[in-house]
Amino acid sequence: MDSLRVEANRPALGLARLPVYYGWVNLTVAALAMVGTLPGRTQGLGLITEPLIKDLQVDRVLFAQINLWATLLGSLLCLGVGRLIDRLGSRVALTGVALALGAVTLAMSGVRGVIWLALLITLTRGLGQSALSVISLTIVGQWFVRRLSLAMAVYTVILSVGFMIAFPVVGAAVVGGGWRAAWAGVGAAILFGLAPIGWLLVRRTPEDCGVSLDGEKQTEEKSDEAGTGHTLFQALATPAFWIFALASSIYGLIASGIALFNESILAELGFDAATYHSSLVITALTALAGNFFGGWLATKWTLNRLMALAMSLLALSLLALPHVRTQAHVAAYASVMGVAGGFVMVIFFSFWSRAFGRAHLGKIQGAAQTLTVLASAIGPLLLAECVTRTGSYAVIFYLLALIVGVLGIAAWFARVPSDWRSN
16 A cells, blocks of 8 residues: 555655646646536536436436435445545545546446436446545645645636536537537546546645645654644544534535526516526626635634634525515625635635644545535425425525524634644
8 A cells, every 4th residue: 555655656756846836736636626527516417407308208307316316325425535535645536536437427428228327327426526526625635734725715716717618618519419429528528638637747745745835845843744633533523523514515505406496596586587597697706706705814814704704694695585676686696695605615625624634634524525415415305395385485595594594603603623823
C-alpha cells in the first residue's frame, strides 16, 4: 500500500519549483471533476428525461421511482469512497471513479431495457453525484488550510461557470442528435478527458509532494498537520458535525424539490413558463454572487455565523414564496434563494477540513455528503406529497422555513472543534 502511494506521487516531487502554487492546479481539476458529475445529477438526468422516457416507453411514475431508489442506493458510495481517498490518495480515486463513470455513461447511451436502465442510473448516481463529488471536495480540502475559504470561493466560481457551459451544450446535443448520442459524448468526455487529466495533474497532499502548505514556507510543524485531525467517529460525536450536515442537507432538500417542481410552483401562483425560465437565470447568477460574497465573508466571520445568515435568508425566501404576486416578487425571491445557496455551498466545501482536520477528511466528508444526497432524494417527494394532500405547496414551505430557522439558531451557537481564526 505504501509503495502505491509513493509511486502515485513520484512525478510530483519537483512541484515545489513551479512558479505557481500547485494547489491551484489541483483545485481547477477538482472543479472540473465536479462538473463531470453531471450524468449523475438530477439536473443532468433532467436533460435527457423526456426523450429517454419516450424512447424506452417507460411510465413516468416508474421512472421517478427508479430515480428515487437510484439516488438512495448511490448515496452509499459516499462512505466507501472516503476510505478509498484516505488510503490511496485523491489521484488514484479520481482516476478510477472517472473511468468507471465514463464507462457507465457510455453504456447507458445504448440501454434498451428497464432493468438495465435502473442499474445504470443507480451507478451514475453512485459514481457521479456521490463518489466523484466527495473526491472533488476532498482534493481542495487536502491542499488548503489557511486560505481554504478563498480556495473554496474560487472553486465554486469555476464549477458554476463549468455547469453554465455544460448544461446548454449537452441540452443542444440532445436536441440536435438525440439523447443517446449526447450521453455517449458525455461519457467519452469523462472517460478520455477527465480521467487522464486527473491522473496527470492531481496530487495527494502538499506534504507528500514536497510542496509547501498554502504556498507558505514548509516547516516540520506544518508538514505534521496532514496527519492530525479528528477520526470519523470523533467528528460524528460532535454537535457541530450534525448541525452543519443537517443545515447543508436541508438546503439540498429544498433546492432539489423546488428545482424539480419550480414551474408547477410558479404556475400555482399565476406565473407562466417564461417566468420560470427567467427565475432560473436569476438564481444561477445570484448564487455565483453568493459564492464570491460568501468566500469573502468567510475570511471575516466564523463559519457558524455565516451559516446562521444563510439559514436566515433561506427561511425568509421560503416564507415569502407562497405570497409572491408580481415579477419583481419572483426576482426578489429567486435572488435571496440564490445568495443563500451560494453561501451554503462555500460553507459546505470549507467546513469539514477547518473543523476536523485533514487526516480523515475523505471519510468525514463522505459521511456529510451521504446526508445531503439522501436529503436531495427526499425533497421532491415531500413537495409532491404536500401538493397531493393539500392542493398547495404553501404548507411544506412554512414547515421547512421553521426547520431552517431552528438550524440557523443552532448554527449560531454551535461550538466548533478547531480555532477558525487560526485558519
